Amino acid sequence: LTTRSTESQVITWLAGQHDTMVELLRRMVTIDSGTYDKVGVDKVGDVVRQFLSAHDIQVDILPQRLYGDCLRASVPAKDADPGNVLLMGHCDTVFPKGEAARRPFLIRDSHAYGPGVMDMKAGLVMNCFVLAAFARFGGAPAPIVALFTGDEEIGSPEGRPVLEAEARRARIVLNSEPARVTGNVVTGRKGGIFMTMRITGKAAHSGVHFRDGISAISELARKIAAIDALTDLDREITLNVGLVKGGQSVNTMAPSAEGQIDLRYVTPADRDEMMAKIAAIIERSFIPGTSATLTVNGEFLPMVPTEASNKLFELYAAAASATGFQTKGEFAGSCADSGFAARFAPTLCAVGPEGLNGHTPEEFLRIDTMVPRAQACARLILGLGGSGL
Numbered sequence: 001l002t003t004r005s006t007e008s009q010v011i012t013w014l015a016g017q018h019d020t021m022v023e024l025l026r027r028m029v030t031i032d033s034g035t036y037d038k039v040g041v042d043k044v045g046d047v048v049r050q051f052l053s054a055h056d057i058q059v060d061i062l063p064q065r066l067y068g069d070c071l072r073a074s075v076p077a078k079d080a081d082p083g084n085v086l087l088m089g090h091c092d093t094v095f096p097k098g099e100a101a102r103r104p105f106l107i108r109d110s111h112a113y114g115p116g117v118m119d120m121k122a123g124l125v126m127n128c129f130v131l132a133a134f135a136r137f138g139g140a141p142a143p144i145v146a147l148f149t150g151d152e153e154i155g156s157p158e159g160r161p162v163l164e165a166e167a168r169r170a171r172i173v174l175n176s177e178p179a180r181v182t183g184n185v186v187t188g189r190k191g192g193i194f195m196t197m198r199i200t201g202k203a204a205h206s207g208v209h210f211r212d213g214i215s216a217i218s219e220l221a222r223k224i225a226a227i228d229a230l231t232d233l234d235r236e237i238t239l240n241v242g243l244v245k246g247g248q249s250v251n252t253m254a255p256s257a258e259g260q261i262d263l264r265y266v267t268p269a270d271r272d273e274m275m276a277k278i279a280a281i282i283e284r285s286f287i288p289g290t291s292a293t294l295t296v297n298g299e300f301l302p303m304v305p306t307e308a309s310n311k312l313f314e315l316y317a318a319a320a321s322a323t324g325f326q327t328k329g330e331f332a333g334s335c336a337d338s339g340f341a342a343r344f345a346p347t348l349c350a351v352g353p354e355g356l357n358g359h360t361p362e363e364f365l366r367i368d369t370m371v372p373r374a375q376a377c378a379r380l381i382l383g384l385g386g387s388g389l
């Protein structure tokens with residue numbers, strides 16, 4: 001077989017899989033799989049495992065303690081160059097138990113609806129079919145490994161080490177989060193850190209002993225103003241104190257108060273600079289007698305474009321064009337697992353089927369993009385040999 005005929009076999013086979021893709025998607029969307037519902041996330045993993053096993057693809061289950069188990073599927077390549085092609089996707093959603101029954105999988109006017117339909121069960125389906133196509137016809141210039149993880153929506157506390165270990169061995173990484181409805185994929189992402197500041201003051205009756213009290217709430221207010229002042233929109237650096245609580249009663253000087261901070265930034269240097277500035281605000285007592293601590297609750301790393309990742313995008317854009325659609329690379333303020341992978345290998349994010357309104361009941365998938373997005377990924381992989389990546 002020539003490479004050309006392998007390519008046409010892979011692309012032609014994928015072209016005929018629309019209905020089976022929709023059926024697999026329906027099975028996945030029908031299962032509730034909120035991040036904290038380990039049983040549900042594992043059920044989605046089991047649907048993935050059954051599909052891949054039926055296509056003679058090796059699947060290993062990497063058990064996790066709190067969240068959904070990770071699945072690692074691999075399709076070997078003979079005479080392959082070193083370095084795996086890594087496909088990534090997460091099985092968890094942001095939706096509570098019962099959502100799939102309240103809002104069952106539905107297709108109307110070539111849009112598919114249901115919890116997690118675009119973020120990112122359609123991407124999981126796409127990865128399954130790309131693996132199946134190469135398992136069937138061969139032709140990949142490198143082994144293809146796919147990870148199906150279970151806790152991305154909360155920052156991948158358990159999935160992160162699994163992803164990083166695999167990304168270290170990867171030649172390129174494709175994350176199948178949904179493409180934008182404009183057709184665009186994501187070539188850069190912000191980093192993000194969620195933190196809690198906790199402030200201690202001193203309780204006192206605010207009518208009788210006002211001079212003896214120290215208000216943690218007043219200190220929190222001053223710290224929030226100082227933190228807000230760090231936002232620098234020209235540099236795409238933002239700080240948001242999105243949750244606050246504190247105090248004991250209206251007539252007590254507040255003995256304690258806390259605020260949760262969401263920092264978004266672009267480069268690792270921005271991170272260091274902003275964390276130092278936040279630390280200085282936490283250390284400083286605007287109101288004498290207060291003290292404060294800072295705890296980091298979760299962190300996503302930024303996806304910083306490199307020469308190699310730009311080249312990967314160019315290859316993808318060419319593959320898209322050969323498939324019949326146009327795409328551009330865009331920068332996203334939201335965070336994803338791709339930030340963890342991008343430190344180790346050229347990474348492209350949001351190469352999954354197109355959709356909009358993730359994390360809301362209005363979430364939808366453009367169902368007719370499932371086949372072409374799978375074909376573009378397959379073309380990209382087929383064209384890797386000799387690309388220099």
Ligand SMILES: [Zn+2]
Nearest residue numbers: 090119120177
């Ligand atoms: Zn997602």
